[in-house]
Amino acid sequence: MQLDLKGLEQCTTSSFLSSSLEKAYILLHDASSRKKVSSLWENCFIVCISYINEVSYFEIVKKDSSTDARAGILKTPHGEVRTPSYVVVGTDAAVRCVPSEELPHTKTQLIIANTYHLWRTLGKKLETFEGLHKRMKWNSPLMTDSGGFQVFSFGFGREHGMGKMGNALPVRKLSVGTGRASSPADEAALRSRPARPDSCRDTKLAGLRELPPDNFLAGRGKNLVRVTDDGVYFSTEDGEQYLDAELSIYIQEKLGADIIVAFDEPTSPLHDHAYTKESLERTHRWAIRSLKARARNDQLMYGVVQGGAFEDLRKESAEFIGKQPFEGFAIGGSYGESMGAPREQMLSVLRWSVPYLPKEKPRHLLGIGRIEDVFDAVEHGMDTFDCVIPTREARHGSLWTAKGRFDVRKGSFEGSREPIEEGCGCIACGEKNITRGELRELFKSKNMEAGHLASLHNVYFFNNLLERVRDSILEGEFSKFRDRFLSNIHR
Protein backbone atom coordinates (compact mmCIF):
# COMPACT_ATOMS: atom_id res chain seq x y z
CA MET A 1 0.00 0.00 0.00
CA GLN A 2 1.46 3.30 -1.10
CA LEU A 3 1.03 6.20 1.24
CA ASP A 4 2.45 9.67 1.05
CA LEU A 5 3.04 10.30 4.70
CA LYS A 6 5.31 13.21 4.01
CA GLY A 7 2.54 15.02 2.26
CA LEU A 8 0.15 14.40 5.05
CA GLU A 9 2.48 15.77 7.64
CA GLN A 10 2.91 19.00 5.78
CA CYS A 11 -0.68 19.95 5.57
CA THR A 12 -2.50 21.78 8.31
CA THR A 13 -5.03 20.08 10.44
CA SER A 14 -7.98 21.74 8.77
CA SER A 15 -6.86 21.03 5.24
CA PHE A 16 -5.96 17.57 6.29
CA LEU A 17 -9.45 17.08 7.58
CA SER A 18 -11.05 18.21 4.39
CA SER A 19 -8.74 16.61 1.85
CA SER A 20 -7.27 13.50 3.33
CA LEU A 21 -10.15 11.53 4.75
CA GLU A 22 -9.59 8.64 2.46
CA LYS A 23 -5.92 8.39 3.22
CA ALA A 24 -6.64 8.60 6.90
CA TYR A 25 -9.13 5.84 6.58
CA ILE A 26 -6.60 3.64 4.85
CA LEU A 27 -3.97 4.45 7.44
CA LEU A 28 -6.21 3.56 10.30
CA HIS A 29 -7.03 0.24 8.80
CA ASP A 30 -3.53 -0.74 7.91
CA ALA A 31 -1.56 -1.79 10.93
CA SER A 32 1.84 -1.57 9.31
CA SER A 33 1.38 1.97 8.09
CA ARG A 34 -0.22 2.99 11.35
CA LYS A 35 3.02 2.29 13.11
CA LYS A 36 4.78 4.82 10.93
CA VAL A 37 2.48 7.58 11.95
CA SER A 38 3.51 9.83 14.80
CA SER A 39 1.19 9.98 17.75
CA LEU A 40 0.40 13.58 16.87
CA TRP A 41 -1.00 12.53 13.56
CA GLU A 42 -2.60 9.53 15.04
CA ASN A 43 -4.87 11.74 17.05
CA CYS A 44 -5.73 13.59 13.92
CA PHE A 45 -6.56 10.42 12.08
CA ILE A 46 -8.92 9.35 14.77
CA VAL A 47 -10.79 12.58 14.36
CA CYS A 48 -10.90 11.99 10.63
CA ILE A 49 -12.07 8.46 10.70
CA SER A 50 -15.24 9.51 12.41
CA TYR A 51 -16.13 11.83 9.58
CA ILE A 52 -16.17 9.04 7.15
CA ASN A 53 -19.71 8.14 6.32
CA GLU A 54 -19.09 4.51 5.94
CA VAL A 55 -18.64 3.28 9.46
CA SER A 56 -16.69 0.07 9.43
CA TYR A 57 -17.13 -0.97 13.03
CA PHE A 58 -20.89 -0.93 13.08
CA GLU A 59 -23.14 -2.60 10.61
CA ILE A 60 -26.87 -2.22 10.66
CA VAL A 61 -28.23 -5.51 9.45
CA LYS A 62 -31.92 -4.81 9.59
CA LYS A 63 -34.19 -1.89 10.34
CA ASP A 64 -37.67 -2.35 11.73
CA SER A 65 -40.36 -1.12 9.40
CA SER A 66 -42.71 0.44 11.93
CA THR A 67 -40.34 1.69 14.64
CA ASP A 68 -36.78 2.98 14.85
CA ALA A 69 -35.55 -0.37 16.08
CA ARG A 70 -32.56 -1.80 14.31
CA ALA A 71 -30.45 -4.92 14.55
CA GLY A 72 -26.76 -4.60 13.96
CA ILE A 73 -23.26 -5.84 14.56
CA LEU A 74 -20.78 -3.83 16.56
CA LYS A 75 -17.25 -4.89 15.78
CA THR A 76 -14.53 -4.50 18.39
CA PRO A 77 -10.97 -5.78 18.70
CA HIS A 78 -12.27 -8.43 21.06
CA GLY A 79 -15.14 -9.61 18.95
CA GLU A 80 -18.55 -8.67 17.75
CA VAL A 81 -21.57 -7.56 19.66
CA ARG A 82 -24.87 -8.34 18.07
CA THR A 83 -27.23 -5.49 18.79
CA PRO A 84 -29.54 -4.59 20.36
CA SER A 85 -27.64 -5.90 23.34
CA TYR A 86 -27.72 -5.64 27.06
CA VAL A 87 -24.47 -4.53 28.64
CA VAL A 88 -23.78 -6.28 31.89
CA VAL A 89 -22.29 -4.12 34.61
CA GLY A 90 -18.95 -5.14 36.09
CA THR A 91 -18.01 -1.96 37.89
CA ASP A 92 -14.90 -3.20 39.67
CA ALA A 93 -13.67 -5.36 36.81
CA ALA A 94 -15.98 -8.20 37.80
CA VAL A 95 -19.62 -8.94 37.38
CA ARG A 96 -20.66 -9.22 40.98
CA CYS A 97 -21.40 -12.76 42.09
CA VAL A 98 -20.66 -14.21 38.66
CA PRO A 99 -17.22 -15.76 38.11
CA SER A 100 -15.84 -14.92 34.70
CA GLU A 101 -15.75 -18.54 33.60
CA GLU A 102 -19.51 -18.67 33.97
CA LEU A 103 -20.18 -15.54 31.96
CA PRO A 104 -20.30 -17.40 28.64
CA HIS A 105 -23.27 -19.32 29.99
CA THR A 106 -25.19 -16.09 30.58
CA LYS A 107 -25.18 -15.00 26.94
CA THR A 108 -23.24 -11.91 27.97
CA GLN A 109 -21.72 -10.12 25.00
CA LEU A 110 -20.43 -6.90 26.46
CA ILE A 111 -19.48 -5.83 29.98
CA ILE A 112 -19.05 -2.29 31.28
CA ALA A 113 -16.58 -1.47 34.03
CA ASN A 114 -16.11 1.82 35.81
CA THR A 115 -13.26 4.25 35.45
CA TYR A 116 -13.79 6.03 38.74
CA HIS A 117 -13.87 2.90 40.87
CA LEU A 118 -10.94 1.27 39.13
CA TRP A 119 -8.96 4.49 39.34
CA ARG A 120 -9.58 4.54 43.07
CA THR A 121 -8.74 0.91 43.67
CA LEU A 122 -5.81 0.55 41.32
CA GLY A 123 -4.19 3.91 41.89
CA LYS A 124 -0.65 4.03 40.59
CA LYS A 125 -0.84 0.41 39.57
CA LEU A 126 -2.70 1.70 36.54
CA GLU A 127 0.63 2.73 35.06
CA THR A 128 1.57 -0.88 34.59
CA PHE A 129 -1.91 -2.34 34.47
CA GLU A 130 -2.20 -5.44 32.33
CA GLY A 131 -5.56 -4.39 30.93
CA LEU A 132 -9.11 -5.19 31.86
CA HIS A 133 -9.46 -8.14 29.51
CA LYS A 134 -6.61 -9.94 31.15
CA ARG A 135 -7.62 -8.93 34.63
CA MET A 136 -11.16 -10.11 34.10
CA LYS A 137 -10.21 -13.20 32.14
CA TRP A 138 -12.71 -11.95 29.60
CA ASN A 139 -11.49 -12.00 26.05
CA SER A 140 -14.66 -10.50 24.66
CA PRO A 141 -15.89 -6.93 24.23
CA LEU A 142 -15.54 -4.56 27.14
CA MET A 143 -16.62 -1.02 27.77
CA THR A 144 -15.66 1.48 30.45
CA ASP A 145 -17.77 4.29 31.75
CA SER A 146 -15.90 7.54 32.20
CA GLY A 147 -16.48 8.17 35.89
CA GLY A 148 -18.89 10.91 34.94
CA PHE A 149 -21.74 9.17 36.64
CA GLN A 150 -19.89 9.35 39.96
CA VAL A 151 -19.83 13.11 39.57
CA PHE A 152 -23.57 12.86 39.94
CA SER A 153 -23.97 9.90 42.27
CA PHE A 154 -21.45 11.08 44.85
CA GLY A 155 -22.59 14.66 44.47
CA PHE A 156 -26.09 15.76 43.81
CA GLY A 157 -27.49 12.25 43.78
CA ARG A 158 -26.05 11.47 47.17
CA GLU A 159 -27.10 14.79 48.60
CA HIS A 160 -30.68 14.22 47.52
CA GLY A 161 -30.84 10.50 48.11
CA MET A 162 -31.69 9.90 44.50
CA GLY A 163 -31.86 6.47 43.05
CA LYS A 164 -31.41 4.98 46.43
CA MET A 165 -34.40 3.67 48.24
CA GLY A 166 -36.23 6.67 46.91
CA ASN A 167 -36.16 8.11 50.38
CA ALA A 168 -35.15 11.67 49.86
CA LEU A 169 -37.78 12.67 47.37
CA PRO A 170 -39.31 14.97 46.62
CA VAL A 171 -36.71 17.66 46.67
CA ARG A 172 -38.25 21.10 46.67
CA LYS A 173 -35.40 23.44 47.14
CA LEU A 174 -32.50 22.69 44.90
CA SER A 175 -28.95 23.65 45.16
CA VAL A 176 -27.15 23.59 41.89
CA GLY A 177 -25.10 20.62 42.85
CA THR A 178 -21.67 22.11 42.79
CA GLY A 179 -20.34 20.51 45.85
CA ARG A 180 -20.33 21.95 49.26
CA ALA A 181 -21.46 25.40 48.39
CA SER A 182 -24.32 26.38 50.61
CA SER A 183 -24.94 29.77 49.06
CA PRO A 184 -24.38 31.36 45.68
CA ALA A 185 -21.45 33.28 47.14
CA ASP A 186 -19.85 30.12 48.46
CA GLU A 187 -20.41 28.52 45.17
CA ALA A 188 -18.73 31.30 43.26
CA ALA A 189 -15.80 31.05 45.63
CA LEU A 190 -15.54 27.31 45.11
CA ARG A 191 -15.65 27.61 41.36
CA SER A 192 -12.96 30.20 41.33
CA ARG A 193 -10.57 28.04 43.28
CA PRO A 194 -7.57 26.88 41.32
CA ALA A 195 -8.34 23.78 39.38
CA ARG A 196 -5.58 21.59 40.69
CA PRO A 197 -1.91 21.71 41.46
CA ASP A 198 0.34 21.51 38.43
CA SER A 199 2.15 18.56 39.88
CA CYS A 200 -1.07 16.66 39.63
CA ARG A 201 -1.42 17.63 36.02
CA ASP A 202 2.03 16.30 35.24
CA THR A 203 1.91 13.00 36.96
CA LYS A 204 -1.52 11.86 36.13
CA LEU A 205 -1.86 9.39 38.91
CA ALA A 206 -0.15 11.52 41.53
CA GLY A 207 -1.45 11.19 45.01
CA LEU A 208 -3.04 7.86 44.43
CA ARG A 209 -2.29 4.79 46.37
CA GLU A 210 -3.86 1.44 46.81
CA LEU A 211 -6.85 1.84 49.00
CA PRO A 212 -8.32 -0.11 51.85
CA PRO A 213 -12.06 -0.64 51.58
CA ASP A 214 -13.74 2.72 51.29
CA ASN A 215 -14.79 4.20 54.56
CA PHE A 216 -15.02 7.75 53.43
CA LEU A 217 -18.48 6.99 52.21
CA ALA A 218 -19.76 6.38 55.70
CA GLY A 219 -22.61 8.70 56.46
CA ARG A 220 -25.22 9.74 54.01
CA GLY A 221 -26.47 12.77 52.35
CA LYS A 222 -23.30 14.76 52.08
CA ASN A 223 -22.31 16.01 48.69
CA LEU A 224 -18.79 14.68 48.14
CA VAL A 225 -18.19 16.34 44.80
CA ARG A 226 -16.99 19.74 43.78
CA VAL A 227 -17.44 20.48 40.10
CA THR A 228 -15.33 23.08 38.37
CA ASP A 229 -15.13 23.88 34.71
CA ASP A 230 -11.77 22.19 34.58
CA GLY A 231 -12.70 19.00 36.29
CA VAL A 232 -14.12 17.44 39.39
CA TYR A 233 -12.93 17.03 42.96
CA PHE A 234 -14.09 13.98 44.86
CA SER A 235 -13.87 14.04 48.63
CA THR A 236 -12.25 10.83 49.73
CA GLU A 237 -10.54 9.61 52.85
CA ASP A 238 -7.31 10.66 51.17
CA GLY A 239 -8.56 14.17 50.75
CA GLU A 240 -9.80 15.53 47.47
CA GLN A 241 -9.06 13.54 44.33
CA TYR A 242 -9.18 15.30 41.02
CA LEU A 243 -10.63 13.78 37.89
CA ASP A 244 -11.13 15.44 34.54
CA ALA A 245 -11.62 14.58 30.89
CA GLU A 246 -7.94 14.06 30.15
CA LEU A 247 -7.37 11.87 33.16
CA SER A 248 -10.52 9.87 32.55
CA ILE A 249 -9.44 9.11 29.00
CA TYR A 250 -5.93 8.39 30.14
CA ILE A 251 -7.26 5.88 32.66
CA GLN A 252 -9.66 4.38 30.15
CA GLU A 253 -6.84 3.88 27.73
CA LYS A 254 -4.82 2.21 30.44
CA LEU A 255 -7.77 -0.02 31.26
CA GLY A 256 -7.96 -0.86 27.60
CA ALA A 257 -11.64 -1.54 27.04
CA ASP A 258 -12.92 -1.74 23.49
CA ILE A 259 -15.41 1.06 24.01
CA ILE A 260 -14.73 4.09 26.16
CA VAL A 261 -16.93 7.02 27.12
CA ALA A 262 -16.24 10.75 27.14
CA PHE A 263 -16.17 12.41 30.55
CA ASP A 264 -19.45 14.12 31.39
CA GLU A 265 -21.50 15.56 34.19
CA PRO A 266 -24.96 14.05 34.43
CA THR A 267 -27.73 16.21 35.78
CA SER A 268 -31.01 15.25 37.31
CA PRO A 269 -34.56 16.10 36.27
CA LEU A 270 -34.61 18.08 39.50
CA HIS A 271 -32.00 20.52 38.28
CA ASP A 272 -33.34 23.73 36.89
CA HIS A 273 -32.89 24.91 33.34
CA ALA A 274 -30.12 27.34 34.13
CA TYR A 275 -27.93 24.82 35.89
CA THR A 276 -28.68 22.08 33.39
CA LYS A 277 -27.60 24.38 30.57
CA GLU A 278 -24.45 25.41 32.34
CA SER A 279 -23.63 21.80 33.09
CA LEU A 280 -24.40 20.72 29.56
CA GLU A 281 -22.06 23.28 28.09
CA ARG A 282 -19.39 22.03 30.45
CA THR A 283 -20.09 18.46 29.37
CA HIS A 284 -19.71 19.58 25.75
CA ARG A 285 -16.33 21.16 26.46
CA TRP A 286 -15.30 17.99 28.27
CA ALA A 287 -16.42 15.97 25.26
CA ILE A 288 -14.08 17.90 23.00
CA ARG A 289 -11.30 17.57 25.52
CA SER A 290 -11.96 13.83 25.75
CA LEU A 291 -11.57 13.51 22.00
CA LYS A 292 -8.37 15.52 22.00
CA ALA A 293 -6.96 13.51 24.87
CA ARG A 294 -6.99 10.27 22.91
CA ALA A 295 -3.69 8.54 22.42
CA ARG A 296 -4.92 5.16 21.23
CA ASN A 297 -6.76 4.41 18.05
CA ASP A 298 -8.10 0.97 18.78
CA GLN A 299 -10.90 2.00 21.08
CA LEU A 300 -14.32 3.32 20.13
CA MET A 301 -15.19 6.47 22.01
CA TYR A 302 -18.78 7.41 22.75
CA GLY A 303 -19.83 10.98 23.39
CA VAL A 304 -22.56 11.61 25.93
CA VAL A 305 -25.75 13.61 25.40
CA GLN A 306 -27.09 15.42 28.45
CA GLY A 307 -29.71 18.12 28.89
CA GLY A 308 -31.83 16.85 31.75
CA ALA A 309 -35.56 17.07 31.36
CA PHE A 310 -35.50 20.00 28.96
CA GLU A 311 -36.40 19.56 25.34
CA ASP A 312 -34.38 22.48 24.06
CA LEU A 313 -31.29 21.38 25.96
CA ARG A 314 -31.57 17.75 24.92
CA LYS A 315 -31.82 18.83 21.31
CA GLU A 316 -28.96 21.25 21.70
CA SER A 317 -26.82 18.59 23.31
CA ALA A 318 -27.68 15.82 20.88
CA GLU A 319 -27.01 18.13 17.96
CA PHE A 320 -23.68 19.25 19.34
CA ILE A 321 -22.46 15.87 20.51
CA GLY A 322 -23.89 14.18 17.41
CA LYS A 323 -21.66 16.33 15.21
CA GLN A 324 -18.50 15.44 17.04
CA PRO A 325 -16.25 12.73 15.67
CA PHE A 326 -17.18 10.09 18.19
CA GLU A 327 -17.53 6.50 17.06
CA GLY A 328 -20.74 6.17 18.99
CA PHE A 329 -23.12 8.11 21.16
CA ALA A 330 -24.54 7.61 24.58
CA ILE A 331 -27.56 9.22 26.12
CA GLY A 332 -26.94 10.02 29.74
CA GLY A 333 -28.94 11.41 32.57
CA SER A 334 -31.93 9.27 31.69
CA TYR A 335 -33.81 8.45 34.78
CA GLY A 336 -36.25 5.89 35.87
CA GLU A 337 -38.93 6.63 38.38
CA SER A 338 -36.50 6.31 41.24
CA MET A 339 -34.59 9.30 39.96
CA GLY A 340 -37.57 11.55 40.39
CA ALA A 341 -38.76 11.45 36.83
CA PRO A 342 -41.90 9.90 35.48
CA ARG A 343 -41.30 7.05 33.08
CA GLU A 344 -42.55 9.09 30.16
CA GLN A 345 -39.67 11.46 30.67
CA MET A 346 -37.18 8.89 29.51
CA LEU A 347 -39.18 8.43 26.34
CA SER A 348 -39.22 12.14 25.75
CA VAL A 349 -35.49 12.30 26.22
CA LEU A 350 -35.08 9.62 23.57
CA ARG A 351 -37.49 11.30 21.18
CA TRP A 352 -35.72 14.63 21.55
CA SER A 353 -32.19 13.30 21.28
CA VAL A 354 -32.00 10.37 18.92
CA PRO A 355 -32.98 12.25 15.71
CA TYR A 356 -29.80 14.30 16.03
CA LEU A 357 -27.49 11.33 16.33
CA PRO A 358 -25.89 9.90 13.20
CA LYS A 359 -27.96 6.97 12.04
CA GLU A 360 -25.01 4.86 11.01
CA LYS A 361 -23.28 4.93 14.38
CA PRO A 362 -24.05 2.91 17.49
CA ARG A 363 -26.11 4.43 20.28
CA HIS A 364 -25.98 3.53 23.92
CA LEU A 365 -28.49 4.34 26.63
CA LEU A 366 -26.65 4.76 29.89
CA GLY A 367 -27.97 3.13 33.01
CA ILE A 368 -31.39 2.03 31.85
CA GLY A 369 -32.57 -1.52 31.77
CA ARG A 370 -35.88 -2.70 33.13
CA ILE A 371 -37.96 -4.73 30.71
CA GLU A 372 -40.26 -1.93 29.61
CA ASP A 373 -37.35 0.48 29.37
CA VAL A 374 -35.43 -1.89 27.16
CA PHE A 375 -38.32 -2.19 24.74
CA ASP A 376 -38.75 1.57 24.70
CA ALA A 377 -35.07 2.10 24.09
CA VAL A 378 -34.89 -0.40 21.26
CA GLU A 379 -38.02 1.02 19.72
CA HIS A 380 -36.42 4.46 19.70
CA GLY A 381 -33.29 3.28 17.98
CA MET A 382 -30.93 2.51 20.81
CA ASP A 383 -28.48 -0.32 20.29
CA THR A 384 -27.04 -1.03 23.72
CA PHE A 385 -27.89 -0.25 27.34
CA ASP A 386 -26.19 -1.08 30.56
CA CYS A 387 -27.99 -1.45 33.83
CA VAL A 388 -27.29 -2.58 37.33
CA ILE A 389 -30.76 -3.99 37.79
CA PRO A 390 -30.08 -7.65 36.86
CA THR A 391 -27.12 -8.07 39.17
CA ARG A 392 -28.12 -5.78 42.02
CA GLU A 393 -31.65 -7.05 42.28
CA ALA A 394 -30.41 -10.63 42.07
CA ARG A 395 -28.31 -10.08 45.16
CA HIS A 396 -31.35 -8.56 46.82
CA GLY A 397 -33.54 -11.54 46.02
CA SER A 398 -35.53 -10.14 43.10
CA LEU A 399 -35.74 -12.57 40.21
CA TRP A 400 -36.81 -11.56 36.72
CA THR A 401 -38.97 -13.73 34.55
CA ALA A 402 -41.10 -13.28 31.48
CA LYS A 403 -44.09 -13.07 33.79
CA GLY A 404 -42.58 -10.30 35.85
CA ARG A 405 -40.35 -9.90 38.83
CA PHE A 406 -40.74 -11.64 42.16
CA ASP A 407 -38.98 -11.55 45.50
CA VAL A 408 -37.88 -15.09 46.20
CA ARG A 409 -37.28 -14.31 49.87
CA LYS A 410 -40.96 -14.01 50.60
CA GLY A 411 -42.49 -16.57 52.91
CA SER A 412 -44.85 -17.73 50.22
CA PHE A 413 -41.93 -19.43 48.46
CA GLU A 414 -41.01 -21.54 51.45
CA GLY A 415 -40.78 -25.12 50.28
CA SER A 416 -41.76 -24.16 46.75
CA ARG A 417 -40.74 -26.77 44.21
CA GLU A 418 -41.30 -24.45 41.29
CA PRO A 419 -38.22 -23.52 39.24
CA ILE A 420 -37.19 -19.87 39.08
CA GLU A 421 -38.50 -19.82 35.55
CA GLU A 422 -39.88 -22.74 33.64
CA GLY A 423 -37.83 -23.54 30.56
CA CYS A 424 -35.05 -21.06 31.36
CA GLY A 425 -31.63 -21.98 30.02
CA CYS A 426 -29.51 -20.42 32.74
CA ILE A 427 -27.20 -22.49 34.91
CA ALA A 428 -29.38 -22.05 37.99
CA CYS A 429 -32.59 -23.16 36.31
CA GLY A 430 -31.07 -25.69 33.95
CA GLU A 431 -27.93 -27.39 35.11
CA LYS A 432 -28.51 -26.83 38.83
CA ASN A 433 -32.26 -27.22 38.67
CA ILE A 434 -32.76 -24.91 41.61
CA THR A 435 -36.28 -24.46 42.98
CA ARG A 436 -37.68 -21.24 44.37
CA GLY A 437 -37.90 -22.90 47.77
CA GLU A 438 -34.23 -23.85 47.71
CA LEU A 439 -33.19 -20.43 46.54
CA ARG A 440 -35.26 -18.84 49.29
CA GLU A 441 -33.53 -21.05 51.84
CA LEU A 442 -30.14 -19.95 50.54
CA PHE A 443 -31.11 -16.30 50.84
CA LYS A 444 -32.54 -16.85 54.30
CA SER A 445 -29.40 -18.55 55.51
CA LYS A 446 -27.29 -15.81 53.94
CA ASN A 447 -25.53 -18.36 51.82
CA MET A 448 -23.30 -16.73 49.20
CA GLU A 449 -24.67 -19.15 46.66
CA ALA A 450 -27.98 -17.30 46.73
CA GLY A 451 -26.66 -14.14 45.07
CA HIS A 452 -24.61 -16.24 42.71
CA LEU A 453 -27.53 -18.32 41.43
CA ALA A 454 -29.89 -15.37 41.30
CA SER A 455 -27.33 -13.34 39.35
CA LEU A 456 -26.77 -16.17 36.90
CA HIS A 457 -30.49 -16.22 36.28
CA ASN A 458 -31.11 -12.49 36.00
CA VAL A 459 -28.13 -11.83 33.76
CA TYR A 460 -29.16 -14.68 31.52
CA PHE A 461 -32.74 -13.47 31.54
CA PHE A 462 -31.91 -10.01 30.24
CA ASN A 463 -29.33 -11.20 27.74
CA ASN A 464 -31.77 -13.78 26.48
CA LEU A 465 -34.54 -11.21 26.29
CA LEU A 466 -32.36 -9.01 24.13
CA GLU A 467 -31.44 -11.94 21.95
CA ARG A 468 -35.13 -12.51 21.34
CA VAL A 469 -35.64 -8.81 20.70
CA ARG A 470 -32.84 -8.92 18.18
CA ASP A 471 -34.27 -11.99 16.50
CA SER A 472 -37.68 -10.37 16.34
CA ILE A 473 -36.20 -7.37 14.53
CA LEU A 474 -34.38 -9.61 12.11
CA GLU A 475 -37.61 -11.43 11.44
CA GLY A 476 -39.52 -8.19 11.04
CA GLU A 477 -41.68 -9.00 14.03
CA PHE A 478 -40.43 -6.56 16.62
CA SER A 479 -43.70 -4.78 17.42
CA LYS A 480 -45.56 -8.02 17.63
CA PHE A 481 -42.97 -9.55 19.90
CA ARG A 482 -42.91 -6.46 22.12
CA ASP A 483 -46.69 -6.32 22.50
CA ARG A 484 -46.95 -10.01 23.25
CA PHE A 485 -44.09 -9.95 25.72
CA LEU A 486 -45.31 -6.90 27.60
CA SER A 487 -48.86 -8.17 27.81
CA ASN A 488 -47.66 -11.32 29.58
CA ILE A 489 -46.01 -9.44 32.40
CA HIS A 490 -48.02 -9.53 35.60
CA ARG A 491 -47.63 -6.70 37.94
Add this chain to the structure above:
RNA sequence: GCGCAGGUGGCAGAGCGGUCAAUUGCAUUAGACUGUAAAUCUAACGCCCAUGUGGCUACGGGGGUUCGAAUCCCUCCCUGCGCA
Protein backbone atom coordinates in the same frame (compact mmCIF):
# COMPACT_ATOMS: atom_id res chain seq x y z
C1' G B 1 -33.94 -30.86 100.71
C1' C B 2 -30.12 -26.80 100.91
C1' G B 3 -27.25 -22.96 98.23
C1' C B 4 -26.66 -19.90 94.00
C1' A B 5 -28.41 -17.87 89.35
C1' G B 6 -32.58 -17.00 86.55
C1' G B 7 -37.95 -16.55 84.62
C1' U B 8 -39.30 -9.82 79.87
C1' G B 9 -43.15 -9.43 73.58
C1' G B 10 -42.34 -15.65 68.03
C1' C B 11 -36.90 -16.48 69.69
C1' A B 12 -32.41 -14.43 71.85
C1' G B 13 -31.49 -10.66 75.13
C1' A B 14 -31.37 -5.24 77.50
C1' G B 15 -33.81 -2.51 81.23
C1' C B 16 -33.51 -2.99 87.56
C1' G B 17 -38.71 2.71 91.10
C1' G B 18 -41.46 7.30 87.08
C1' U B 19 -39.40 9.86 80.41
C1' C B 20 -41.37 1.56 79.34
C1' A B 21 -45.92 -0.97 75.20
C1' A B 22 -40.53 -1.68 76.96
C1' U B 23 -33.08 -0.76 73.80
C1' U B 24 -31.02 -4.20 70.41
C1' G B 25 -30.43 -8.54 67.29
C1' C B 26 -32.91 -12.56 64.81
C1' A B 27 -37.43 -14.06 62.75
C1' U B 28 -41.89 -12.23 60.36
C1' U B 29 -44.50 -8.71 56.98
C1' A B 30 -44.49 -4.90 53.36
C1' G B 31 -41.74 -1.73 50.18
C1' A B 32 -37.53 0.05 47.42
C1' C B 33 -33.39 -0.77 43.99
C1' U B 34 -32.30 1.85 36.47
C1' G B 35 -24.03 4.71 33.48
C1' U B 36 -23.07 -0.15 41.49
C1' A B 37 -21.67 4.32 48.30
C1' A B 38 -25.80 -1.65 47.66
C1' A B 39 -25.15 -9.93 48.49
C1' U B 40 -28.23 -3.54 50.43
C1' C B 41 -31.62 -0.05 52.41
C1' U B 42 -36.48 1.67 54.44
C1' A B 43 -40.84 0.77 57.19
C1' A B 44 -44.26 -2.07 60.26
C1' C B 45 -44.18 -5.58 64.06
C1' G B 46 -49.14 -6.52 72.09
C1' C B 47 -54.61 -5.63 71.23
C1' C B 48 -58.56 -1.94 69.99
C1' C B 49 -60.80 2.56 67.91
C1' A B 50 -57.68 4.36 64.36
C1' U B 51 -58.62 11.46 64.63
C1' G B 52 -54.69 10.94 69.21
C1' U B 53 -49.47 14.34 74.05
C1' G B 54 -56.15 7.99 72.45
C1' G B 55 -58.10 3.47 75.12
C1' C B 56 -56.96 -1.44 76.96
C1' U B 57 -54.01 -5.62 78.58
C1' A B 58 -48.89 -6.68 79.55
C1' C B 59 -42.27 -8.14 81.76
C1' G B 60 -43.87 -16.51 85.40
C1' G B 61 -48.73 -16.76 89.21
C1' G B 62 -50.66 -14.39 93.60
C1' G B 63 -50.18 -10.75 97.36
C1' G B 64 -47.79 -6.33 99.31
C1' U B 65 -44.88 -1.41 99.75
C1' U B 66 -45.42 3.29 96.98
C1' C B 67 -48.59 9.03 94.41
C1' G B 68 -46.21 5.51 90.86
C1' A B 69 -43.44 -1.30 90.01
C1' A B 70 -40.76 -5.04 84.49
C1' U B 71 -37.78 -2.68 88.36
C1' C B 72 -38.41 -3.11 95.90
C1' C B 73 -40.62 -6.93 99.62
C1' C B 74 -43.33 -11.72 100.70
C1' U B 75 -45.07 -16.19 98.80
C1' C B 76 -45.97 -19.97 95.26
C1' C B 77 -44.66 -22.25 90.58
C1' C B 78 -40.96 -23.27 86.96
C1' U B 79 -35.71 -23.59 84.77
C1' G B 80 -30.30 -24.14 85.14
C1' C B 81 -25.93 -25.08 88.00
C1' G B 82 -23.60 -26.75 92.56
C1' C B 83 -23.99 -29.50 97.25
C1' A B 84 -26.40 -33.31 100.03
